Amino acid sequence: MKKMKFAIIGYGGMGGWHTKYIGGSDVAELAGVYDIKPERNELAESRGIHAYSSLEEALNDPAVDAVTVAVPNDDHEEIVVKALNAGKHVICEKPVTLTLESLERMIAAAKKNGRVFTTHQNRRWDKDYLAMKQIHDSGMLGDVFNIESRVHGNRGIPSDWRKEKAHGGGMLYDWGIHLIDQMLMIFGFENLVSVYCICDHITNKEVDDGFRLDLNFKNGQRATVEIGTYNFIAMPRFYLRAEKGTAMIRDWKDETEIVECTAWTEDNVIPVKTAAGLTKTMAPRNETTTKTYTIPRPEADVHDFYRNFVKAARGEEPQFVTHDQMRTDLKAILAAFESAKTGKTVAVR
Numbered sequence: 001m002k003k004m005k006f007a008i009i010g011y012g013g014m015g016g017w018h019t020k021y022i023g024g025s026d027v028a029e030l031a032g033v034y035d036i037k038p039e040r041n042e043l044a045e046s047r048g049i050h051a052y053s054s055l056e057e058a059l060n061d062p063a064v065d066a067v068t069v070a071v072p073n074d075d076h077e078e079i080v081v082k083a084l085n086a087g088k089h090v091i092c093e094k095p096v097t098l099t100l101e102s103l104e105r106m107i108a109a110a111k112k113n114g115r116v117f118t119t120h121q122n123r124r125w126d127k128d129y130l131a132m133k134q135i136h137d138s139g140m141l142g143d144v145f146n147i148e149s150r151v152h153g154n155r156g157i158p159s160d161w162r163k164e165k166a167h168g169g170g171m172l173y174d175w176g177i178h179l180i181d182q183m184l185m186i187f188g189f190e191n192l193v194s195v196y197c198i199c200d201h202i203t204n205k206e207v208d209d210g211f212r213l214d215l216n217f218k219n220g221q222r223a224t225v226e227i228g229t230y231n232f233i234a235m236p237r238f239y240l241r242a243e244k245g246t247a248m249i250r251d252w253k254d255e256t257e258i259v260e261c262t263a264w265t266e267d268n269v270i271p272v273k274t275a276a277g278l279t280k281t282m283a284p285r286n287e288t289t290t291k292t293y294t295i296p297r298p299e300a301d302v303h304d305f306y307r308n309f310v311k312a313a314r315g316e317e318p319q320f321v322t323h324d325q326m327r328t329d330l331k332a333i334l335a336a337f338e339s340a341k342t343g344k345t346v347a348v349r
């Protein structure tokens with residue numbers, strides 16, 4: 001099958017990643033890159049990558065079928081719309097944009113030009129998240145009540161555009177979009193009812209440098225997503241509670257630990273001694289009523305993102321990250337900002 005040719009706009013951290021990713025792709029190949037900073041284009045050339053002299057030159061190149069946009073968040077819309085109007089299919093980095101009005105303009109441009117437009121929710125291929133989804137979807141632990149998803153670091157916000165509000169900085173837009181999207185993939189985009197969010201401002205007053213967000217779903221299920229950039233001891237990456245037990249993933253690359261409850265009642269419970277007295281309620285279970293095991297990490301290949309995009313552009317399958325999902329991801333983020341500002345739970349419509 002003929003490979004699809006891509007131009008990448010923005011040759012920074014993520015643009016560089018896309019060039020490597022496309023370099024290893026079986027469906028895509030690189031036509032070139034364009035960055036607004038001449039030194040980034042020079043760097044690309046020094047690495048043997050063609051650099052266009054302007055955005056227009058990249059968009060007018062008839063050899064280019066599709067464009068990947070990897071510039072700071074506040075510049076996504078302008079470049080995406082120009083690329084769609086130039087007849088290119090477009091992948092936009094996450095978060096797709098900063099307001100719903102802006103997203104609707106991008107979607108309208110895609111429809112008007114009959115081109116595929118999607119966003120790079122590449123963390124849908126994270127194996128730790130997929131393990132949580134597998135437990136939820138398979139019902140192996142019965143109904144899942146809630147999932148907590150955390151990423152904790154201790155270096156504050158990167159000292160680039162991410163620390164400035166005007167560029168769409170802050171951790172809700174940066175990491176929140178990934179963790180929210182993962183939870184909506186598990187519990188259902190259509191089931192999201194409301195959110196409650198508290199933002200941190202430990203190292204940055206202008207934008208959030210961390211947050212704790214509860215996502216409430218129709219049937220009482222709840223997801224908690226949390227980003228911390230001032231956490232010198234990290235909490236587990238995932239924690240899941242379900243009818244028949246508890247699952248946990250301690251760190252990125254760890255296996256999923258499961259403790260399954262095999263019988264509800266237990267004889268000979270040994271009370272646990274606390275400073276204020278004895279408690280049977282909080283006593284650990286003995287081995288006769290629980291089973292402890294790990295499950296293997298699910299298989300996943302992040303190249304499936306580009307594979308799907310190319311097939312969608314050729315009309316062979318629907319795009320995996322849909323416009324409606326992009327809308328709900330962004331609505332959840334905007335509702336989270338409102339909740340953090342008002343101190344109230346905010347409905348998502």
Ligand SMILES: NC(=O)c1ccc[n+]([C@@H]2O[C@H](COP(=O)([O-])OP(=O)(O)OC[C@H]3O[C@@H](n4cnc5c(N)ncnc54)[C@H](O)[C@@H]3O)[C@@H](O)[C@H]2O)c1
Pocket residue numbers: 009010011012013014015034035036037040069070071072073075093094095120121122160161174
């Ligand atoms: N999907 C992911 O896992 C992931 C990871 C990191 C970043 N991102 C996203 O990728 C985008 C870029 O982030 P980054 O970390 O690469 O930032 P970066 O600052 O490292 O790179 C951005 C580059 O864009 C260039 N640029 C700025 N405005 C431009 C314009 N108008 N035209 C052309 N070039 C322009 C800058 O000169 C810079 O080289 C952001 O939207 C970010 O959220 C996604």
